[in-house]
Amino acid sequence: MKRKKGFIYLDHPADAKFQAFGRSLEEAFSQAALAVASLMWEPERVKRAERRSVLVEGRDLEQLLFKFLSEILYLFEAKGFLLAAVSEVQILQPKAESGNGYQLKAVFEGDKRNNHYPVFGEVKAITYHDMRILQSAHVLIQVVVDM
């Protein structure tokens, strides 16, 4: 099944900037994850051989996004895991009394790095620079990553 990509890259002098879209926060977060992965390898070519549960918390949506996307870099460098797809994303709203902000659960599907998958770019870190999360009828996310 060929799906239209839910993200675009914009010009940024030093690094990479993208916008990701979705009908919900969950969908936009998933597209943002694919936008990050696509800077390093081709997620659509990676087999969905492994599933990894992801759980992150953030004091606000921006931090939640920052930590969620940072997971991809950690899993790649420390575990040799290449992200192919994001599923079962669930963002839990803040509980007023706990003050703990947001929680995100998701499943990353992908495969161990091997020679079949060319890796062509290195994202060093996710940044907050120009980060936007706009929620109206649709959700738009903008992120700049350090390369």
Add this chain to the structure above:
Amino acid sequence: MELRKINDFTWEIPKQGAMRVPAIIYASERLLATVKKDQTLEQAKNVACLPGIQKYSYVMPDGHQGYGFPIGGVAAFDLEEGIISPGGVGYDINCGVRLLRTDYREKDLAGRRRELLAEIFKEVPAGVGKGGVTKLSRNVLVEILTKGAEWAVENGYGSREDLLLTEENGRMKEADPSYLSSRALERGIPQLGTLGSGNHFLELQKVETIYNAEIARVFGIEEPGQILVMIHCGSRGLGHQVATDFIELMENKIGLKGLPDRELINAPIKSTLGQQYYKSMCAAVNYAFANRQMIAHWVREVFSRVLGSSAGMRQIYDVCHNVAKIEKHRINGQEKLVCVHRKGATRSFGPGRPEIPAAYRPFGQPVIIPGSMGTASYILIGTKEAEELSFSSTAHGAGRVMSRHEALRRFRGEQVRNQLQAKGIELQSTSLKGVAEEASAAYKDVDEVVRTSHEIGIGRLVAKVVPLGVMKG
């Protein structure tokens, strides 16, 4: 934005609004024009608002927009009232450059250049997220984070002399690895002794022009045609993770109130969290020193194997480009200790500073400024004037002007490689896409950057070198 011209290479943003000090931008008219196109000036202003900042918020001649702090940003903070900020150091902690001299001349490499580069390419692991040759245990990693290049020398990579010719002697003593997250360690374990990718590279170079023969000789540079080796890399995923971790810790502990830009998150340098960041940053600095120490060792081994000898391959120096350090500076006539953040800037201590190697102390420290892929690089010397003008700092490179995305649209890796070959420059790379992204047309003119540094007097020209072979991750 109001910009006051001080002289042909110095521009001031006067103190206004929440700024605690004015900002100073060192740039020629031409460099200033590119600086004005992005958020550099705004970022320099924001830095000037941070607590405890001393004298000025500075932007070096290669300055461009970064995150929070501009790249090429230099700022010093009071140790009592000041802050420390991961954004003022950058994600790639101790991204830096090591330069080796050799006794070889261009003619000695005739017919052997391709082989030499190909052998280095085989020996030095490079590429995106590429693992190193050594499988480290956590305990050994902790030792490396504590001892830096010293660990490498103790384990057979290079000599004690290399340590004397490295900033901090290759080891920041305040390092405390116990504050690093498990994730930082996990990212560090597979990547020790690797070059990485992106703008990182290893070059075989020849000396093209010597501007100051006396100083060049002190550094071990004798004549045009002499072969040098330059290694440009940093602390890899470990350093990136330290920055990422402490940005979050500081947000959660201190909050975002009053920050004009979230990437300016910081902690009082005296605070527990500020100290933990500093000590973790030092550990990442040590990792990068060890990294470059190992790579330099492998390069020497290849020279021995291919050309018969690596005698004379003395290190000229090893400098940090992304770091925060506690240094003594004269402020309003008084000597005081401050925390100098250099983000994409090179320390440029002049004569007499105790921190620099004894052999260089009467003259000043070597400042190594790599150009972009396939263009010239420069060796400068630190100056006395820089103490007054820039907390002893100058530029660190060319500085990007074009996005990677745009570079990919405009250039093909093949075509860039062919152009390099037409100029007589060999290329070895793990990725042609990476080659296109790093095309020199995507960067500022490094010649103009170093000329500006020289004219202002914050780092003076010693020699110009050009590449003969480039290895890219």
